[in-house]
Amino acid sequence: MKKEETFQILEEYLKGIPVYNTHSHHLPAEQLTDVGLDYLLAHSYLNEEWEDCGVPGKEAFCRRFRDRSFYLWLSRALTEIYGIPDPLSPENWEKTDQAVRAAYQDPSHHTRILEQNCGYQHVIVDAYWNPGEKRTDSPVFERTYRINQFLYGYNLTAADHNGNNPYQNYGWKFFGDLDRYLEQVQRKMEEAAESGCVAFKCASAYDRGLDFEAASKEDAQKALASADPTEQDIFHFQNYIFQEICRICAGLDIPLQVHTGLGKMQKSSCRYLTEAIRRNPHTKFVLFHGSYPWLDDLCGLAFSFRNVYVDLCWLPIISTAAAERLLSELLDICGADRISWGCDTWMSEDSLGALLAVRKVLAEVLSQRIETGLLSLERAKELCERILTVNAERLYHKNKE
Helix, strand or coil, rough: CCHHHHHHHHHHHHHHCCEEEEECCCHHHHHCCCCCHHHHHCCCCCCHHHHHHHHHHHHHHHHCHHHHHHHHHHHHHHHHCCCCCCCCCCCCHHHHHHHHHHHHCCCCCHHHHHHHHHCEEEEECCCCCCCCCCCCCCCCCCCCCCCCHHCCCCCCCEEECCCCHHHHHHCCCCCHHHHHHHHHHHHHHCCCHHCCCCCEECCHHHHHCCCCCCHHHHHHHHHHCCCCHHHHHHHHHHHHHHHHHHHHHHHHCEEECCCHHHHHCCCCHHHHHHHHHHHHCCEEEEEEEHHHHHHHHHHHHHHHHCCCCECCHHHHHCCCHHHHHHHHHHHHCCCCCCCCCCCCCHHHHHHHHHHHHHHHHHHHHHHHHHHCCCCCHHHHHHHHHHHHHHHHHHHHHCCCC
């Protein structure tokens, strides 16, 4: 069977698979009352490019960015949702904008895209603006709880890149004592788990490196005891707290999702997590984004540690080619049992674009393996189901076997 034929078979098969979307920042319904094309772009990964061009600059915007993955997949999603046959261009810009605005007059439009166009069974939402926020606008929404702020509990005003500080968010008392602080952290994480959060999330690569080295309790206490802690004091404090968070995750048997790759670009490759992973064999580390651009580092960790899980979220719309390369290598070195996917988007249209991208990645990689004799068509279909649904169900819903 030729690759073109198997690609088409898989592409069609993928459309019928219910999807467990492991990572999203889907905006609350109250922020979706005045949505047009400009709003979609402002809340996409093309937001800075759109702001640079400005609304009158749609011709320049389309000309300059039409070959980028972000643009291509959003454009295809707009075509599928709104029935406009051609890719987004200056010529159909106003027509697309009118279609978007008309559709959003229905408050359920955004969730209907997720449930019907995308076919999501579950969507894990990372509400970094309000960690652990419960969503009631769709039954598919689940929650992860972002833990970055706990690394900034050494004083009342320090905050992560989203402006979160646990004393300010929760009205905690500042005791200046590490044990009492950790009691508060553990209690909050246990409350999050009891309230239904299925994961914890660390996005510290936007704040600092991922080199969470071993730290002593005595060194960590120094940041709490000082009105003006040094950078080294803070580093020790954060390393110690991260270690305790890993311990808590293991005790609760809840995965720890970790942003790797793009960010501050200073020690943000997943390889800087190696020692933390080694120290915590019972913690399930779900490493996001392929650690792009350091794909090989992720392959090495996935090969070496059974408690490392790979989430392809975001990668297919950063670079579809990079996602294809990573998936092919992962299948060679560790199989498909620890691979999942999430959209990592704010808007439903972008989410569908991300889904179209990962479907293309799966069909391309698996049809190539069929053509070279490495895979049967039936096994390829099984792998599609594992990566888009089954693996995430088993990871985040422990009763699914």
